Amino acid sequence: MTTLHERIRGLLSRASQAAQEHGVLPQALAPREIQLERPRQASHGDMATNLCFALAKAAGKNPRALAEAFAPLVREVDVEGWIQAVEVAGPGFLNLRLSDAAWQASVTDVLLQGADFGLGNAGAQERVLLEFVSANPTGPMHVGHGRGAVLGDTLARVMRASGYDVTTEYYINNVGNQVGKLGESVWCWLREPDKRATALAIWGNGDPVAFPDGFPAGFPEDGYRGAYIAECAEDLAKTGLDCPTADWTDDAAWRAADVESVTGRADNRTITVRAWQRQLDRIRDDLGKLDIRFDNWFSERRLHGLDPETRDAVKDVTRRLLGTDWAYEDENAAPDDEDAVVAGRAVFFRGTSENLPKQFRDGKDRVIIRGDGRPTYFAADIAYHDHKLARGFDHLINVLGADHHGYVSRLKGVIHALGDLRRQEGDANAARWTGDRLEVLLVQMVALLRDGKPVPMGKRSGEFVTLRDVIDDVTTAEPASGRDAVRFLFLMRKADAQLDFDLEVARRTSMENPVYYVQYGHARLCSILERAAKEGRLPALDAPATALALDDERALALAIAELPEVIARAAKAREPHQVAYYLTDLCRAFHGYYSRHKSDARVIGDDDAETHARLQLVRALKQVIGNGLRLLGVSAPERMTALPDAAEMEAEG
RNA sequence: GCGCCUGUAGCUCAGCUGGAUAGAGCAUCGGACUUCGAAUCCGCAGGUCGCAGGUUCGAAUCCUGCCGGGCGCGCCA
Secondary structure, X not given: OOOHHHHHHHHHHHHHHHHHHOOOOOOOOOOOOOOEEOOOOHHHOOEEEOHHHHHHHHHOOOHHHHHHHHHHHHXXXXXXXXXXXEEEEOOOEEEEEEOHHHHHHHHHHHHHHHHHOOOOOOOOOOEEXXXXXXXXXXXXXXXXXXXXXXXXXXXXXXXXXXXXXXXXXXXXXXXXXXXXXXXXXXXXXXXXXXXXXXXXXXXXXXXXXXXXXXXXXXXXXXXXXXXXXHHHHHHHHHHOOOOOOOOOOOHHHHHHHOOOOOOOOHHHOHHHHHHHHHHHHHHHHHHHHOOOOOOEEEEHHHHEOOOOOOOEHHHHHHHHHHOOOOEEEEOOOOOOOOOOOOOOOEEEEOOOOOOOOHHHOOOOOEEEEOOOOOEOHHHHHHHHHHHHHHOOOOEEEEEEEHHHHHHHHHHHHHHHHHHHHHHHOOOOOHHHOOHHHEEEEEEOOEEEEEOOEEOOOEOOOOEOOEHHHHHHHOOOOOOOHHHHHHHHHHOOOOOOXXXXXXXXXXXXXXXXXHHHHHHHHHHHHHHHHHHHHHOOOOOOOOOOOOOOOOHHHHHHHHHHOOHHHHHHHHHHHOOOHHHHHHHHHHHHHHHHHHHHXXXXXXXXXXXXXXXXXXXXXXXXXXXXXXXXXXXXXOOOOOOOOOOOOHHHHHHHO
């Protein structure tokens, strides 16, 4: 199996060999990647390469002269006849005009490769661990999490299509202050069933926060105030914790029953564990609505030795770092935290070390172990990333919210330090621990709009629009439409640009909402094929498309041939949005072709040869759009359900 | 103050990683359904690529300095 671009690259590569034999190029010349691009101007041919610019230096010639010498060689090695014309243009471009056979073959390529068309092996099976979402299991996911989720999941799909061996992972942040606070918040609601009932009734009415009795006594000042906390308590009150006592107000009994709470830590109480597990279930459900599933769910607890059969890797790695110059104890720092049990000695990571490459160096040394002996989030992350590399991954990718960007250099720095540590320990694999094994993709924020106006969100009040709300809100006739709209629209911006998500636009069924545009294109193609099948005019799948002759058909054939290029590029650049843009462009080309030739060259016509060839093109287009949508996790409907008519629309509006 | 991201048509954004005359959608205006889907298409108009230097055959893209916007700089995660 091969593709159009591979054929042309092969041709150009043979031409460079010939050039070496003819003395046009020096003998010793490293093979290089040949860039092929589609010129904007039709007069520039079907494909252009800047190969001669790249080779000019090595050849000691100016690009234009080299191109002049190169052009006849391309013709000479073109034994298959793929090239109709080679032209030297501008300062040294080689413009190629393909023969009919060449571009027509791309239609056949697609049909023969089917669902596999577009796959490549640029990734060379590199083992990549892709961590994304990793939202704290302390509450519902919001739209920002959703964007990271869609980006991560689509990137995984795109990279797999490009030959990377990708494992996806969700890091469950179930240790520390935040989950502890979650447990306490739930606990407070549990102890006051009457107040809970009142509050839930009011919340159930749609009133987000206000209710007469306020929060339960002793509710933590910085606790989680959302309605979902009371709901969680209600749920646990019904199902229990598999513990002997039924009286939630019996503090002593519950503490005794908190068998997992041997350390007295709030984040390790049974009730806390049940609370975050429940939140995690909801997160898993929400992700499922977007068709996102993880290969691994990695519990932070195991890094602290809290899960069965795990050891305290955090303590272990801290101790080992302390044995080197990478970490040190600070006796002067007094803990600000009044809850601190002992005013002990905090442990710092020397992130400012001169021994760190500049790009991994931090502005200040960071705390790993607090003065009271509790490890920080950073400490666990050190153990976590050590563990990731120890599992044998070649490359790590983390998708993070852009507000975490200050954390990146620290994390890379510590991986570098771990490498040095392992070298000192005589680890033969130490070279694998380097800062540039970690790649962090920062996803910018999402602003939620309704009809152009920002939707107010205040996390503190507990009132915020959840990802689930958004998916439900933009779900229209088809069950998958909410998922499709959210996924596609999140991919219409590159990750490092802020994104406005307009709920009204996401429901719209016009070009403003590109997901419908692309899906409509797919449905339209299906409908043509359906008609052709009904009339018994579908050719065999491997029938040639040699009767295609229109410029628009040439352009479409060349466009579908680009899918493998787009996928490879998107995977390499970690930019899945390129696939989304490609699909809208391709559909635009198809809709244009369809409309322009409605009267003079319909797909199904009198001439059998033309009809068959056009149907092959239609089939190929459908295949390519379908493959692309699958990559984006968006459904490719065979038909679109009817729109509500104008009267209904107005009644709604 | 320091660091990261960002500035492209009236608005929202692409721009194949340094290539040829910078492109879409929306909005405005004007056109196209007797046929395989008008959820579509065609056309008009719209630009000092924030500003100023620099690098070279060539810059929206790379380097420097300003200006404007966003986000970070916890013994939070």
